[in-house]
Amino acid sequence: MLEPLLFELSDPGQYNDYLPALDVPEAKLDMPARAALPLPEVDEHTLVRHYTRLSHKNFSIDTEFYPLGSCTMKYNPKINEVVASMPGFALAHPLQDESTVQGWLEVLYEAQRILAEVAGLDAATVQPLAGAQGEFCGLLMIRAYHESRGEGKARTRIVVPDSAHGTNPASAARCGFTVTQVASDEHGCVDMAHMREAMGPDVAAVMITNPNTLGVFEKDIEKLTALAHEHGALVYMDGANMNAILGQVKPGDTGVDVMHFNVHKTFSTPHGGGGPGAGPVAVRKILEPFLPTPYVVKQGDRFTFDYDRPQSVGALHGYWGNSGIVLRALTYILRHGSSGLQEISENAVLAANYILARLRGVYATANENICKHECVLSASELRAKYGVSAWDIAKRLPDYGFHAPTVYFPTIVKESLMIEPTETETKVTLDAFCDAMLKIAEEAASDPDLLHHAPHTMPVGRLDEANAARCLNLCWAAPENDSSCQNGTPHDAHREVPQASTY
Ligand SMILES: Cc1ncc(COP(=O)(O)O)c(C=O)c1O
Numbered sequence: 001m002l003e004p005l006l007f008e009l010s011d012p013g014q015y016n017d018y019l020p021a022l023d024v025p026e027a028k029l030d031m032p033a034r035a036a037l038p039l040p041e042v043d044e045h046t047l048v049r050h051y052t053r054l055s056h057k058n059f060s061i062d063t064e065f066y067p068l069g070s071c072t073m074k075y076n077p078k079i080n081e082v083v084a085s086m087p088g089f090a091l092a093h094p095l096q097d098e099s100t101v102q103g104w105l106e107v108l109y110e111a112q113r114i115l116a117e118v119a120g121l122d123a124a125t126v127q128p129l130a131g132a133q134g135e136f137c138g139l140l141m142i143r144a145y146h147e148s149r150g151e152g153k154a155r156t157r158i159v160v161p162d163s164a165h166g167t168n169p170a171s172a173a174r175c176g177f178t179v180t181q182v183a184s185d186e187h188g189c190v191d192m193a194h195m196r197e198a199m200g201p202d203v204a205a206v207m208i209t210n211p212n213t214l215g216v217f218e219k220d221i222e223k224l225t226a227l228a229h230e231h232g233a234l235v236y237m238d239g240a241n242m243n244a245i246l247g248q249v250k251p252g253d254t255g256v257d258v259m260h261f262n263v264h265k266t267f268s269t270p271h272g273g274g275g276p277g278a279g280p281v282a283v284r285k286i287l288e289p290f291l292p293t294p295y296v297v298k299q300g301d302r303f304t305f306d307y308d309r310p311q312s313v314g315a316l317h318g319y320w321g322n323s324g325i326v327l328r329a330l331t332y333i334l335r336h337g338s339s340g341l342q343e344i345s346e347n348a349v350l351a352a353n354y355i356l357a358r359l360r361g362v363y364a365t366a367n368e369n370i371c372k373h374e375c376v377l378s379a380s381e382l383r384a385k386y387g388v389s390a391w392d393i394a395k396r397l398p399d400y401g402f403h404a405p406t407v408y409f410p411t412i413v414k415e416s417l418m419i420e421p422t423e424t425e426t427k428v429t430l431d432a433f434c435d436a437m438l439k440i441a442e443e444a445a446s447d448p449d450l451l452h453h454a455p456h457t458m459p460v461g462r463l464d465e466a467n468a469a470r471c472l473n474l475c476w477a478a479p480e481n482d483s484s485c486q487n488g489t490p491h492d493a494h495r496e497v498p499q500a501s502t503y
Contacts, residue, residue, distance in 0.1 A: 002459065002460070003050075003053060003054060003057070003459070005040075006040040006042060006047075006050055007038075007040045009040065009042050009046055009050060010040035010041050010042055011041060011042065011043075012041050013041060014041050014042055014043045014046070015039075015041040015042065015043070057459050059398065059403045061073050061074070061075060061076065062075075062076075064401060064402060064403050065401075065402050065403065065421075065425060065429050065432075065433055066402075066403040067355075067402070067403065067405045067419045067420055067421050067433065068403060068404070068405060068406050068420065069215075069374045069376070069405050069406040069409070069417075069418025069419055069420040070165070070213060070240075070241075070374065070406055070409065070418060070420065071265065071271070071406065071420065072240075072241075072243050072262070072265035072266065072373075072420060072422055073403075073420070073422065074243075074265075074268050074422035074423065074424045075268065075422075075424035076268050076269065076270050076328075077268060077332065077335070079331060079335060080268065080269065080328035080331045080332055081328070083327060083328070083331045084324050084327050084328050084331075088103055088104075089103075089104065089107075089324070089327055090324075092104055094318075094319035094320055098303075098304055098305065102302065102303055104320075104323065105296055105303035105304065105305070106303050107323070107326070107327050107330055108126055108296045108303075108320065108323060108326060109296040109297070109298055109303050110330060111124075111126045111280065111326050111327075111329065111330045112124045112125065112126055112280075112295075112296060114330070114333055115261060115280050115282055116282045118242075118246070118247075118250070118261075118282075118333075118341070119239070119250060119251055119252055119256075119259055119261075119282035120250025120251055120252030120253045121251070121252040121256075121257075121258075121259070121282040121283055121284050122252075122283065122284055122285040122288060123282070123283055123285070123288045123291060124280050124281060124282040124283070125137070125280060125281050125283075125291045125292055125295060126278060126280045126321060126323075126326045127280075127292045127293075127294070127295075127315075127316050127317070127320075127321045128260065128278065128279040128280060128281055128292075128316055128321070129276065129277065129278060129279065129316065129317060129321060129322050130262075130264075130276075130277045130278070130279045131165075131167065131238070131240045131260055131262040131265075131277065131279040132167040132170070132171055132279070133279050133316060134260025134261070134262075134279025134280065134281045135167055135168060135171035135172075135207075135236070135238065135260060135279070136171045136174060136175060136316075137260075137279075137281050137292055137313065137316055138236050138258045138259070138260060138281050138283075139158070139171055139172060139175040139177065139205070139207075139236065140175060140290075140292075140313040141258060141281075141283065141287045141290040141291070141313055142204055142205045142234050142236065142257075142258065142287070143175060143176075143177075143204065144290040144311065144313055145234065145286065145287055145290060146204055148289075148290075148311065151232070154201065154202060155201075155202055155203065155204035155232075155233070156176075156177060156178055156202055156204065157177060157178050157179070157180055157200070157202045157203045157204060158172035158177045158178075158179055158180070158203070158204055158205050158206070158207050158236075159179075159180045159182055159195070159198045159199065159203055159205075159206045159207070159228075159233075160172065160179055160180070160181055160182070160206075160207045160208075161181070161182045161183075161184060161190045161195075161208060161209075161212065162181050162182065162183055162184055162412055163184045163188065163189075163190070163209065163212035163213050163214050163216070163410060163412065164207060164208065164209040164212065164213065164238060165209045165213055165238050165240065166409075167238075168207045168209060168238055169181070169207075172207060177204060180198050180203075182194045182195050182198050184212075184214070184412065186367065187216065187219075187367055187369060188212065188214035188215075188216040188366060188367045188369060189212075189216060189218050189219055189220060190208065190212075190218055190220065190224060192220055192223060192224070192227075195224060195227065196227065199227060199228070199230075199231045199233070200231065201231065201232065203228070203231055203232075203233040204233060204234070205228070205233050205234045205235060205236050205257075206224065206225075206227075206228040206233060206234075206235050206236070207235075207236040207237075207238065208221070208224065208235065208236070208237055208238065209237075209238040209240070209241065210237055210238070210239075210241070210245075210251070211241045211244045211245065211372040211373065212241075213409070213410040213418075214366050214367070214371075214376055214410055214412075214413070215244075215352065215366075215371040215372050215373065215374040215375055215376055215418075216367070216369055216371065216372065217244070217245065217372055221254045221255070221256075222254050222255055224255075225254060225255025225256060225257075226255060228255075229255065234257040234258065234287075235255060235256050235257050235258075236256075236257070236258050236259065237251050237256040237258070237259035238259070238260065239251060239259040239260055239261050239262075239266075240260070240261070240262040240265055240266075240279075241265075241372070241373065241374075242261055242262075242265075242266045242345075243265060243266050243344065243345060243348045243373045243422065243423075244345055244348060244349055244372035244373035244374075245345055245372070246266065246341045246342065246344050246345040247338060247339075247341040247342030247343075247344070247345060248342065248345055248346075252282075252284065257283065257284045257286070257287065258281060258282070258283045258284065258287055259281070259282055260279045260280065260281045260282075261279065261280050261281075261282070262277065262278075262279055263277065263278045263279070263280060263325060263326065263328075263329035264276075264277035264278065264325060266329075267328070267329035267332045267333060268328070268329070268332045269325045269328040269329050269332075270328075276322045276324075276325055277322065277325060278321065278322045278325040278326050278329065280326070289309065289311040289312070290311055290312060290313050291309065291312060291313075292312060292313050292314060292315060292316050293305075293306070293307045293309055293312050293314060293315050294306065294307055294315070294320070295309060295312075343423075344423050345373070345423075346423075347423035348373040348421075348422055348423040349371075349372055349373055350423075351421040351422065351423060351425060351430060352371050352372065352373050352374050352375045352419070352420065352421055353370050353371060353375070354421075354427075354430055355375055355419055355421055355430060355433070355434060356370070356371055356375035356377075358431075358434040358438075359375075359377060359434060359437055359438070362437075362438055362441045363377040363378065363379065363381075363382075363417070363437070363441065364377065364378040364379075364380055364381045365377055365378065366378065366410075366413045366416070373420060373422070374418055374419060374420035374421075375418075375419050376410065376413050376416055376417070376418050376419075377416070377417045377418075377419065378390075378413050378414060378415050378416055378417065379392075379393055379415040379417060380414045380415040382415075382441065382444045383415055385444075385445070386444045386445055386448045387448055387452075388444040388448050388451050388452070389415060390407040390408060390415040390416060390417050391407060391408075392444075392448075392451040392452055392454060393407075393417060393437075393440055393444075393451065394407045394417070395451070395454040395455050395462060396440050396443070396450075396451050396454035396455065397436065397437075397440070398454075398455045398457070398458050399454055399455050399456055399457045399458070400436035400439070400440075401432075401436075402433055402436060405417050405418055405419040405420070406418040406419075406420075421433075
């Protein structure tokens with residue numbers, strides 16, 4: 001059943017006005033009165049029911065298997081939330097005197113220290129608010145490093161393999177660099193011959209995702225970092241896929257100079273709906289002077305924010321960053337300890353290879369390798385034979401109770417389905433998922449239309465996703481006032497009525 005919009009539930013006069021009586025002089029705001037805004041008016045209970053009902057219709061990691069490749073949708077242990085809700089953490093204010101938030105500063109300091117150690121590097125910042133901001137921060141430091149050596153103007157290029165995450169070239173371009181793309185070889189690793197051709201005195205850095213977006217560990221990483229260094233370039237590693245190699249490899253030991261973590265992937269902090277996340281960056285000693293501010297240091301037995309860093313690339317945002325997310329990540333790391341972190345990557349890789357082994361043959365695979373923490377399948381054969389696409393498979397999976405994997409990424413594999421099970425799923429769940437994928441492949445052969453029109457059991461069918469993304473204010477105005485949609489389509493036209501289905 002379609003859920004009514006809050007506007008359709010609106011009953012004028014029913015809103016809850018819980019503001020206490022004024023105990024300060026009234027001040028006029030230079031904005032329209034609330035009553036003039038087209039806001040829905042509902043009582044608290046209706047509001048709670050509305051959002052609770054909507055939440056029940058959502059897929060989430062706490063209700064379903066969520067194998068969204070590249071996103072590491074692992075279970076978020078509740079102990080992280082317990083710790084983050086402790087009043088000393090939850091109620092602190094970023095402008096409090098440092099003497100009153102020593103515990104908080106110790107958390108940030110310990111996170112800096114431990115993440116640097118996990119990376120095999122010398123220092124780390126926990127300031128970046130996301131993986132992509134970590135990339136931006138790392139590249140700013142690389143630029144500052146070359147500038148400090150009088151080579152800022154000469155080094156204008158970043159070399160990025162085509163198996164890198166899409167944010168890598170975007171971050172490089174955002175930092176003002178030009179990007180040279182390097183191809184992958186038949187094993188899904190960087191083509192070293194092509195890499196050699198791409199190098200030159202104008203290269204500021206090689207930016208590599210390892211394991212890459214094909215789920216493959218770059219076996220030539222040491223040769224690659226040596227090659228970059230020979231040319232005076234640095235090596236940035238996108239470490240968002242650390243779930244595959246935690247406790248197995250320290251990127252610093254392979255010659256990497258700077259890397260970011262996605263704590264919201266690797267260390268189990270929540271990241272549904274786009275955030276908040278954190279993308280701490282670890283660096284080699286040569287880059288330490290350029291770390292962003294504030295940077296937490298220990299002086300004697302006290303912790304303090306160090307803002308006096310003349311070569312720093314500066315602040316990335318106001319205050320301390322997404323410290324609550326960093327706290328959750330630290331809780332997770334300390335709870336597991338170093339041997340626990342090792343087990344995480346072993347089990348994540350095992351789970352991905354189990355799925356790969358069960359589905360290989362029925363689905364085409366990106367290459368013949370075993371994979372790291374995620375496997376890339378392709379629906380290209382099913383498409384050629386039966387006209388069934390990766391998209392159709394993704395839309396059919398919710399009928400079996402599973403969130404879809406990532407589709408059409410990595411783009412270098414046609415009709416790709418990128419599956420990342422993570423270490424937190426049981427074998428029973430992995431088997432149920434594989435059974436569903438095998439059944440779907442049978443359906444593709446016997447009744448392709450069943451897949452073309454999937455899903456059949458969801459509250460809504462296939463949505464006009466492009467229009468939903470382009471017409472952001474779709475549901476913001478009351479239906480009768482909705483003149484805001486850019487293409488002028490009436491509000492209700494976007495509300496697809498699901499087809500009655502016999503499936
Ligand atoms: C490999 C990789 N790099 C970078 C990013 C960007 O991280 P964020 O979405 O936190 O900006 C992601 C996101 O999942 C990723 O998977």
